[in-house]
Amino acid sequence: MSRIDKNIKALREMRKLSQQTLSDVLLIQRARLASYEEGRAEPPYDLLIKIADYFHVAIDALLRANLSKTKPEDLMKVGENRILFPILVNKDGHDLVEVVPVKAQAGYLNGYADPEYIESLQHMNFPFLPVGKHRAFPIKGDSMPPLANGSFVIGKYMESIREVKDGQTYVLVTRDEGLVYKRVFSNMKDDGTLSLHSDNKVYEPYKVKAEDVLEIWEYQCAINTSKNKPEELNLESIMGMLRELKIEFERIKK
Numbered sequence: 001m002s003r004i005d006k007n008i009k010a011l012r013e014m015r016k017l018s019q020q021t022l023s024d025v026l027l028i029q030r031a032r033l034a035s036y037e038e039g040r041a042e043p044p045y046d047l048l049i050k051i052a053d054y055f056h057v058a059i060d061a062l063l064r065a066n067l068s069k070t071k072p073e074d075l076m077k078v079g080e081n082r083i084l085f086p087i088l089v090n091k092d093g094h095d096l097v098e099v100v101p102v103k104a105q106a107g108y109l110n111g112y113a114d115p116e117y118i119e120s121l122q123h124m125n126f127p128f129l130p131v132g133k134h135r136a137f138p139i140k141g142d143s144m145p146p147l148a149n150g151s152f153v154i155g156k157y158m159e160s161i162r163e164v165k166d167g168q169t170y171v172l173v174t175r176d177e178g179l180v181y182k183r184v185f186s187n188m189k190d191d192g193t194l195s196l197h198s199d200n201k202v203y204e205p206y207k208v209k210a211e212d213v214l215e216i217w218e219y220q221c222a223i224n225t226s227k228n229k230p231e232e233l234n235l236e237s238i239m240g241m242l243r244e245l246k247i248e249f250e251r252i253k254k
Contacts, residue, residue: 003066004048005039010068011055012037026050064110065117096123099136100179102150109178112215133157135217137171139181143198144169151224153181155217161210162188172196173215174208 012022023033026047035041043051052059061067098121100108111117124136139151147153155171164170166185172194173179182196193207 003064004042004062005037007062007065007067008033008043008051009037011051011057014067015055025054096125097134097136097154098123099152100138102138102140105138105140105179109173109175109214112173134220137179137181137217139222140179143200143203144181144183145200147181147222147224151222153217153222154220156220158216158218161194161213161216162186164188164194164216169219171217171219172208172213175212175214176208 019033020030023030026033036043048059048062052062098118100121134154134156136152136154139147139149139153141149153171158164164184164186167183169181170184171179171181180196183199185195185197187193187195187207188210192210194210194213195205195207197205
C-alpha cells in the first residue's frame with residue numbers, strides 16, 4: 001500500500017513548509033497538493049520525480065517507507081542516488097552498524113529505503129571503522145572465495161557509483177538480483193555500466209546498468225564462516241563473531 005499521502009505531509013512539515021509554499025515550488029495548485037496529502041488522489045510519475053528531487057529522497061522511500069516516524073537529524077542525505085535512511089547512533093554518538101541477517105537478505109531489496117525496516121535490524125557499534133555509514137551483509141554462494149556461503153561482509157556506503165575503484169570488491173544492491181558481492185570494474189565512461197567479476201572463475205563476469213544499482217557498499221572487513229557447520233550459523237552466533245571481531249580490532253589498536 002502506498003504511503004505517499006502521509007510522506008509528502010511528513011517531509012513538508014520536517015522542512016517547516018506551508019502547503020502554499022510547497023505547491024509553489026512544485027508549480028501546482030495548493031488544493032491539488034492538499035488532495036495528495038489527504039489521500040484523495042495520487043501524484044503522477046513526473047510529479048513524484050519532482051518531489052523526490054526536491055526532498056532528496058528515493059521514490060521507493062516516498063511510496064513505501066513511513067517517513068513520519070523519522071527525525072530530520074536522524075536521516076542521511078547522500079549523493080546521486082538520493083537514498084534516504086536513518087543513521088543510528090549509540091549514547092556516545094558513534095554510528096551503529098546494522099546487521100542484515102541471512103533470512104532477511106531477500107527482503108532487503110524491498111526495505112533498503114524504509115527507515116522502519118532498517119531500524120528493525122540488529123545493530124552493533126564498531127568504533128574502529130573509518131568515518132562513514134557501514135552495514136554488515138550476508139554472502140550467498142561460492143563465487144567469492146575464500147568467503148564461504150553465510151559469511152558476512154561489512155561495507156562502507158558509497159555516495160556515488162563514480163567512486164568505484166577498479167578491481168576492488170563491493171556489496172551491490174541491484175534491481176534484478178538483490179544483494180551481490182563482487183569484484184567491480186567501471187565502464188561508466190564507455191556505456192554507463194559496471195562489470196561484476198567473481199573470484200571463482202567458474203562464474204562468468206557480467207554487466208549491470210548504473211541505473212539498476214540501488215546501493216553500493218565498499219568492502220571494509222569480513223567474517224568468514226567456512227569453518228562453521230550450517231547449523232552453527234544463526235543470527236546469535238553471527239553477532240557473537242562480530243563482537244569477537246570488534247574485540248580483536250580493539251586489541252590491535254592498543
